[in-house]
Amino acid sequence: MRRIGRVGRVAAVMAGLLLTSGVAACSSSDGPGDALDTFVKGWRTGDLSKTGFVTADGARISANDVFTQLQALSGELKKSSLLVSAQGEPKETGDIASVPVKLDWTLPGGTPWSYQSTVRLTKRGSDGWRVVWEPTILHSELTAGDRLELRRKTADRADVLGLDGKPIVTLRPVVTVGVSPEKITDEASLFKQLDPILKSVNVSIDLKNVQERVKDAQNPGAFIDIITLRRTDYDKIRDRVRDLPGTVFAEGQRELAPTRPFARALLGSVDAATREDLDANPDELRENDQVGHGGLQQRYDAQLRGIPGQSVVIARKTPDDKIEDSQLFSTEPVAGKPIKTTLDIATQNAADGAVAKEKQPSALVAVRISDSSVLAVANGPEGGGVNTAMTGQVPPGSTYKMVSTLGLLDKKAVTLDGKVDCPKTKKVDGRTFKNSNDAALGSVPFRTDFAKSCNTAFVNLAPQLGADGLRDASAKVGLGAKWDLGTEAFTGKISPADSPTELAAAAFGQGATAVSPLAMAGATAAVARGQFVQPKLVTEPAPSAPAADGPKLAATSLQPLHTMMREVVTKGTGKGLADVPGKPVSGKTGTAEFKDGAAETHAWFVGWQGDVAFAVMVEKGGAGAEAAVPIAERFLTALN
Numbered sequence: 001m002r003r004i005g006r007v008g009r010v011a012a013v014m015a016g017l018l019l020t021s022g023v024a025a026c027s028s029s030d031g032p033g034d035a036l037d038t039f040v041k042g043w044r045t046g047d048l049s050k051t052g053f054v055t056a057d058g059a060r061i062s063a064n065d066v067f068t069q070l071q072a073l074s075g076e077l078k079k080s081s082l083l084v085s086a087q088g089e090p091k092e093t094g095d096i097a098s099v100p101v102k103l104d105w106t107l108p109g110g111t112p113w114s115y116q117s118t119v120r121l122t123k124r125g126s127d128g129w130r131v132v133w134e135p136t137i138l139h140s141e142l143t144a145g146d147r148l149e150l151r152r153k154t155a156d157r158a159d160v161l162g163l164d165g166k167p168i169v170t171l172r173p174v175v176t177v178g179v180s181p182e183k184i185t186d187e188a189s190l191f192k193q194l195d196p197i198l199k200s201v202n203v204s205i206d207l208k209n210v211q212e213r214v215k216d217a218q219n220p221g222a223f224i225d226i227i228t229l230r231r232t233d234y235d236k237i238r239d240r241v242r243d244l245p246g247t248v249f250a251e252g253q254r255e256l257a258p259t260r261p262f263a264r265a266l267l268g269s270v271d272a273a274t275r276e277d278l279d280a281n282p283d284e285l286r287e288n289d290q291v292g293h294g295g296l297q298q299r300y301d302a303q304l305r306g307i308p309g310q311s312v313v314i315a316r317k318t319p320d321d322k323i324e325d326s327q328l329f330s331t332e333p334v335a336g337k338p339i340k341t342t343l344d345i346a347t348q349n350a351a352d353g354a355v356a357k358e359k360q361p362s363a364l365v366a367v368r369i370s371d372s373s374v375l376a377v378a379n380g381p382e383g384g385g386v387n388t389a390m391t392g393q394v395p396p397g398s399t400y401k402m403v404s405t406l407g408l409l410d411k412k413a414v415t416l417d418g419k420v421d422c423p424k425t426k427k428v429d430g431r432t433f434k435n436s437n438d439a440a441l442g443s444v445p446f447r448t449d450f451a452k453s454c455n456t457a458f459v460n461l462a463p464q465l466g467a468d469g470l471r472d473a474s475a476k477v478g479l480g481a482k483w484d485l486g487t488e489a490f491t492g493k494i495s496p497a498d499s500p501t502e503l504a505a506a507a508f509g510q511g512a513t514a515v516s517p518l519a520m521a522g523a524t525a526a527v528a529r530g531q532f533v534q535p536k537l538v539t540e541p542a543p544s545a546p547a548a549d550g551p552k553l554a555a556t557s558l559q560p561l562h563t564m565m566r567e568v569v570t571k572g573t574g575k576g577l578a579d580v581p582g583k584p585v586s587g588k589t590g591t592a593e594f595k596d597g598a599a600e601t602h603a604w605f606v607g608w609q610g611d612v613a614f615a616v617m618v619e620k621g622g623a624g625a626e627a628a629v630p631i632a633e634r635f636l637t638a639l640n
Contacts, residue, residue, distance in 0.1 A: 032090040032097035032121045035129035039119070040084060040101075052130035054122060066133050073138050075147030075315065081106040087116065095124040101137070108150070108283040113312060113329050115139065141314060141328065149315045151325065155306030157255055157290060158336035160267060160297070161540075163344045163373060169267060169297070171253040173231035177241060179210070182220035184246030187211070194226075194247070197240050201233040202260075223248055230256065255290065255297075261352045261383030263343055263376070266390065266487070268295025295387065296339065296538070299487060303541070306336035339486075340540035342373035347612070350638035354616075354631045355380025361619040362627075363389035364635060365521040369611050372525060372533040374485070374518070376614075380631075390489045393514040394617065397592025398453045398624070399604045400509030402527060402565065404465055405450060407473030409557035413464040416560045417445045420461060422454035428504045433459045436591055436623060450564040451572030453589055455508045462507040467497035470506055476550055477523035478532040479515065484545045486538025490516040510593060517615040524606045525613035526550065527565075528586070530558055562586060565607065574605065576629040582640035583610040587632070589624030603627035609636055 035051070042048040048063035055061050071078060083104040090097040098120045105113040117140050120132040135142035142148075160169035177198075184190055191207050198205055205227055213224050231251075234241075241247055255270035257263065273289045285291065292301035311330035315323050347366050355362045355378050362380040367373065377389045386392075408414045422441035425434045435455050441448060449457035471494060474480055479492040495506035495513040505511035518535065526532035532550030536543075565586040568574040573589040587607020603621030605628035607614065614635065621627030 030128070032092060032099075032123075032129045035121050035131065036086060036090055036099055036119060039131045040086065043084065052126070052128070053133045054126075054130045056132055056134050058122075058125060061133050069133070069135070069144070070138065073135055073142055073146060073148065076149045077105065077107075077312070080108065086119075090121060095122055097121045097129065103138075107310060107312070109307065109310070110283075111310060111331055115329075139314075139328065141326065143316075145317060147315045148328075149313055149325075151311045151313055151327075152286060153309040153311075153333050154289060155308050155333035156335040157270065157306065158304045158338040159255075160257075160304070161338050161340040163342050163375070165340065167338075168262070168341070168343060168345060169255055169257050169270075172256040174228050174252050174254045174256070175231055175234040176225050176228045176250045176252065177234070178223050178225040178248045178250070179214060179246045180221060180223060180248045181214050181217050181246075183248065184214070186245070187214065190244055190246050193244055194241065197237050197244075198227060201229065201236055203227055203229065203233070223250065225250075228252075228254065230260070258345060259349070259352065261356065261378075263348055263352075263378065264295075264383035265379045265385055265387035266295050266343075266377045268297035268299075269293050270297055296341070296487060300339050303339065304336040307334040309333035338540075339538060341538055342368075342375065342536055343377070344373075344375040347375035347639060348378065350635050351376035351378035352380075352383060353638055354378070354635035357381070357634065358618055358621070358627065358631055360621050360627070361388065362617065362621070362631060363392060363517045364614060364616050364631060365389050365517045366612050366614040366635075367521045367525045367535050369525050369528050369608060369613050372522070372535050374521075374535050374537040375612065377518070377537075387488075388517070388617070388619075390487070390516055390518045392516045392617070393490050393493070394516075394602055394619075395511075395513060395592040396509040396515045396520060397590035397602065397604050398455070398508055399520055399588050399590035399606045399615075400506075400513060400515075401450060401453065401458060401590075402561070402588045402606065403473050403477060403479065403523065404458060404461075404470060404507050404509075405561055405564065406476065406527065406553070406557055407465050407469035408461055409560060410473065410554060411464065411466075411469050413461060413469075414446045416447045416563060419443045420446045420449050420457045422449050422452075422457040424456070426456040426459040426504075428459060428462075429500050431501045431504075433504060447560075447564050447567060450588075451567045453568075453573050453591075458508040459504040462504045463500075465503070465507055467503060470494065470497050470503070476532060476553060477526040478534060478547065478550060479519055479523050481534075481547050482545075483522075483534050483547050484543040485534075485536060486541070486543045489518055490514075491522075492516070492519040509590060517617045520604070520606050520617075521613055521615035524587075524608060524615060527553070527558070527561060528608040528613050530555075569607070573623075573625045574607070574629055576625065577607070577633055577636065580609070580633055580636040580640070582636060585609045585632075585636065589629065591623045605629050605632045607632065609639075612639065 039051045042051050053061045085102050087100040090099040100116050101119050121129045123129045159167035162168040270290050273285045273291045277291050292298040309332045312328045313325040351364045364378040366376040421443045424440035425432050474494045480494045483491050492515040495511040497503040497506045502511045522535045531552045534547040569577050569585050577585045590604030592602040600620045603618040603624045605616045616628040616631045618627040
């Protein structure tokens with residue numbers, strides 16, 4: 001078998017042909033095999049100057065013309081990789097010889113396509129052998145004027161599944177609201193009425209942009225899309241919006257979660273491929289392909305999107321100037337594979353609703369204590385943007401007293417009723433620490449210091465905790481460890497506590513310590529459970545390197561810590577949760593300074609009720625009791 005070799009990128013080869021084939025071609029006075037080798041070598045290298053060509057009727061044709069026709073015939077395949085090999089020696093019949101040639105294409109996406117064609121050679125009217133140029137060299141069914149083109153069939157995108165194995169992101173009905181310039185009777189009146197109608201379903205549009213697109217429209221009958229609404233939202237405004245002269249509508253389907261805010265920052269969205277997507281994935285994507293952007297949809301896009309089917313066709317112009325396709329090869333699309341998560345619809349809806357009413361950016365993560373499943377990941381007020389719930393890096397404030405207290409109890413440095421002084425201020429190496437609202441409790445049982453969230457009591461206890469105690473307690477509840485949930489997550493950075501002042505600050509969640517709401521929800525679940533088990537979110541495909549389970553926490557430490565966290569709700573800073581429906585709530589409030597000298601603080605609450613542990617954080621929310629506790633109350637009330 002004569003092996004011609006890989007014709008790299010056919011377009012590059014053809015460019016070379018265009019530059020070199022102006023040289024007069026010659027015939028081969030040796031056998032047809034030598035002429036064939038010269039031709040196929042020239043095809044490989046892009047230099048056909050040593051190959052002589054004639055047409056099927058015996059007329060001479062230049063290599064430039066061969067190049068032009070080959071390029072035109074290759075059509076959309078001209079950028080695909082091609083390997084050509086002769087199948088044996090040419091067979092001579094008088095002045096004519098022929099040999100089968102195998103062409104092995106690699107189509108976009110890596111799909112192979114192989115077939116045979118025939119190369120004919122002749123020495124008639126010449127002193128040597130020449131290649132008979134004809135479209136059938138490229139494919140036996142090609143004729144002059146044809147083109148090889150690709151037709152594509154998109155694969156069905158897979159769903160994102162929830163805890164119960166049912167879809168949470170799936171195709172849902174939508175209606176695109178648009179305008180048609182030729183139907184607009186009063187543009188100013190149209191947009192003046194349309195804007196408040198859309199705002200009634202919490203949708204804002206860029207009116208100036210829409211007006212510019214109407215003005216620039218080349219076709220008066222164009223459909224200028226304004227917004228795509230879920231069918232449920234559209235139905236709320238249907239009668240009002242359809243009465244506006246100029247509006248037009250198109251029904252369709254899109255991959256959507258149950259509601260607009262539903263775990264939006266975590267899940268991401270599915271939208272038409274952008275120019276950036278197309279440039280980054282030229283072999284995989286085409287215009288109007290649906291692509292995951294952000295969150296899980298982007299991370300698992302290839303799996304969810306599947307593999308498109310494609311066909312190679314001969315595109316042939318008919319006498320009435322239409323294009324007819326004749327299929328040569330096809331592959332069927334392979335549907336995407338779903339990913340399974342632990343998100344629970346009821347819990348997620350409760351979390352989304354809880355943060356929606358807080359004007360400041362906020363986050364809530366809920367974890368099932370019994371198996372560490374992440375039930376909800378909410379970012380308020382609208383759900384989108386940065387996934388602070390999982391990747392935020394903020395000081396935990398007094399919620400970290402839960403961790404410090406675990407360390408103090410493990411070291412037997414405190415007891416429930418042992419007294420620890422809570423002065424108004426406490427100075428360490430020249431730095432003054434104080435309590436919220438300049439409170440001073442005096443010498444009180446430690447359980448009171450904890451319930452009332454006394455900072456200076458923890459400053460007093462910091463030397464007994466030590467850097468080692470802070471580090472060990474943090475590690476026992478999984479903070480700062482490497483987790484693998486199948487998506488990006490920040491598990492915490494623990495203060496080195498390498499000076500008396502840094503240790504004092506770290507003891508009540510300030511200093512260099514930073515966490516995410518996810519990290520604190522996982523730590524709270526560990527305290528409630530009595531052992532750290534890494535939170536899990538994506539279960540299929542299973543993460544490759546989840547963190548190992550932590551050691552069982554000492555019962556002698558857990559019992560008093562549980563008691564104190566319950567008393568935060570019954571007697572302390574979390575009293576706003578004392579009357580929520582359902583089982584008793586335990587937890588810890590937090591107020592976190594995030595900038596030296598700044599009056600603004602982040603608000604926190606971490607806790608659990610029944611089998612659900614959770615963490616709430618409000619950026620610049622003030623005190624935990626004032627901003628985070630109301631969110632926790634709304635969440636638990638909705639959940640129950």
